[in-house]
Amino acid sequence: MIVLAAAKLQEGWAYVRDGERLILLRPPYKVYDQTSTDEPTLEAAVSRYGYQPMNREFEDWEPLVEFLEEQAIKTRRALGYPPPRMENIRGLIRFATKEMAHEILARVEKELIPGHELITASGILADLQELDAVKSDPELPGRIQFLLKQTMSKSRISWSRHEVPEKYLLKSQIQTIEFINQGASSIQPSNH
Amino acid sequence: MSEQQQSELKQDLFDLARSNTARLDEEYGRESAALAPDDRRIMDRFAATVRKSGRIAHNMGQLDLLQFLKSGQLKNCYEIAEEQSKAAGGPGKNSIKKKYGTLYHRHEVFHGAFIDGELFLYGSLNIGGLGAARFGDHCSILNEELFQGAYQIAFLQSDSLKTKHYWAPGPTLQIEALARELAPETHKNKLAALKHREEIIGASDPRSWPEILCRENVNIEAIFVGVVTPGELETVRFPASKYLRYAVDGRRAALSKLEQDMAGRLESILSMLDNMSIKREFV
Numbered sequence: 385m386i387v388l389a390a391a392k393l394q395e396g397w398a399y400v401r402d403g404e405r406l407i408l409l410r411p412p413y414k415v416y417d418q419t420s421t422d423e424p425t426l427e428a429a430v431s432r433y434g435y436q437p438m439n440r441e442f443e444d445w446e447p448l449v450e451f452l453e454e455q456a457i458k459t460r461r462a463l464g465y466p467p468p469r470m471e472n473i474r475g476l477i478r479f480a481t482k483e484m485a486h487e488i489l490a491r492v493e494k495e496l497i498p499g500h501e502l503i504t505a506s507g508i509l510a511d512l513q514e515l516d517a518v519k520s521d522p523e524l525p526g527r528i529q530f531l532l533k534q535t536m537s538k539s540r541i542s543w544s545r546h547e548v549p550e551k552y553l554l555k556s557q558i559q560t561i562e563f564i565n566q567g568a569s570s571i572q573p574s575n576h
Numbered sequence: 577m578s579e580q581q582q583s584e585l586k587q588d589l590f591d592l593a594r595s596n597t598a599r600l601d602e603e604y605g606r607e608s609a610a611l612a613p614d615d616r617r618i619m620d621r622f623a624a625t626v627r628k629s630g631r632i633a634h635n636m637g638q639l640d641l642l643q644f645l646k647s648g649q650l651k652n653c654y655e656i657a658e659e660q661s662k663a664a665g666g667p668g669k670n671s672i673k674k675k676y677g678t679l680y681h682r683h684e685v686f687h688g689a690f691i692d693g694e695l696f697l698y699g700s701l702n703i704g705g706l707g708a709a710r711f712g713d714h715c716s717i718l719n720e721e722l723f724q725g726a727y728q729i730a731f732l733q734s735d736s737l738k739t740k741h742y743w744a745p746g747p748t749l750q751i752e753a754l755a756r757e758l759a760p761e762t763h764k765n766k767l768a769a770l771k772h773r774e775e776i777i778g779a780s781d782p783r784s785w786p787e788i789l790c791r792e793n794v795n796i797e798a799i800f801v802g803v804v805t806p807g808e809l810e811t812v813r814f815p816a817s818k819y820l821r822y823a824v825d826g827r828r829a830a831l832s833k834l835e836q837d838m839a840g841r842l843e844s845i846l847s848m849l850d851n852m853s854i855k856r857e858f859v
């Protein structure tokens with residue numbers, strides 16, 4: 385049995401008692417999102433930072449996490465925040481600094497392209513190459529071109545292998561293929 | 577005891593901080609003189625860095641930050657608690673306090689001991705990084721002009737609720753013990769250097785200093801009174817790992833519903849900061 389001692393419901397952050405341990409639990413609720421903490425920190429969280437005392441028992445971690453996620457969404461709506469639109473989430477890329485752009489490209493290179501998530505990869509690359517922070521960097525434009533080429537090459541193999549008729553493709557997938565094909569003629573050779 | 581008598585017994589926290597400068601100067605001089613020349617140089621350099629770059633950081637959750645930017649004023653703990661309790665459809669502040677009194681007790685004793693205690697805002701002394709993220713991982717850095725303005729500011733060596741020697745059973749606040757560890761803005765650097773002298777001398781790389789001064793569970797508490805608007809923000813720091821996760825995984829449908837919501841709100845916050853010409857950093 386674990387006890388939810390207090391929570392910042394709108395954030396999904398929670399102080400949880402598990403036997404003798406007091407734990408601060410935060411989204412996305414992985415093991416590394418659990419930090420051991422102490423009673424005075426719980427006191428400060430409640431009395432100074434707006435955490436709500438709860439004292440609610442849960443059989444296990446899973447129902448607790450479900451409760452926290454559900455309450456966070458509910459509280460956010462009650463505070464007047466509607467569900468975000470996909471374009472908001474996609475728009476996050478435009479705030480990338482040079483350092484973040486490098487990190488994003490590393491994930492595209494190591495995860496998305498090898499995992500054949502080519503539509504996502506090409507969308508991210510297309511958005512990144514429009515950024516001033518990227519254009520003014522000596523390395524980033526070349527790296528993006530290199531990754532776009534990899535994406536195109538994998539896409540061609542992928543499409544030709546599966547020979548999926550166009551009628552089975554989503555509109556966004558067709559747009560991506562068009563984007564990739566256009567990109568092929570406009571992309572200059574890079575140093576990679 | 578009448579309310580007037582209680583009020584007369586209250587102390588001025590900021591006066592106590594100002595009264596502690598001679599003691600801090602003396603202790604800093606003594607400790608510094610006892611060090612080897614190389615170590616003394618490190619301690620002086622750390623103090624100079626804190627003097628120049630030390631700011632008040634206020635950590636908060638995502639929606640607290642968004643509400644702050646929208647409403648135009650930083651709310652104190654009482655206002656936040658009331659607002660969130662209502663939004664969650666729970667009971668009001670007073671009935672919560674009645675049920676969970678012990679969680680509020682020391683905080684109320686602390687506020688009650690000082691003039692204008694109920695107006696106190698809390699932060700941490702910060703020279704970089706995400707700050708005391710245990711209360712929220714969005715770290716707002718207040719600008720330097722705050723120190724020259726009408727604000728009352730005191731720095732306390734350790735967390736006021738957490739530090740055992742500030743408290744006796746009751747709970748009773750040990751004001752004399754606390755007063756010895758207070759500093760006004762002019763002496764924040766000496767307070768910090770005295771607290772962390774062993775760690776900074778032991779650390780070979782000054783890049784570790786921000787983490788030594790202020791991290792998830794360790795901080796020099798900044799207590800201040802004044803109206804804080806978004807205009808007083810120098811920069812807002814976000815966890816880079818979260819930004820990356822939201823920016824990339826948000827496009828892969830790999831986020832939970834809550835994280836999708838957080839990703840969308842993050843975009844709103846970043847847009848607002850840009851519109852307000854407030855700097856942002858991912859760390």
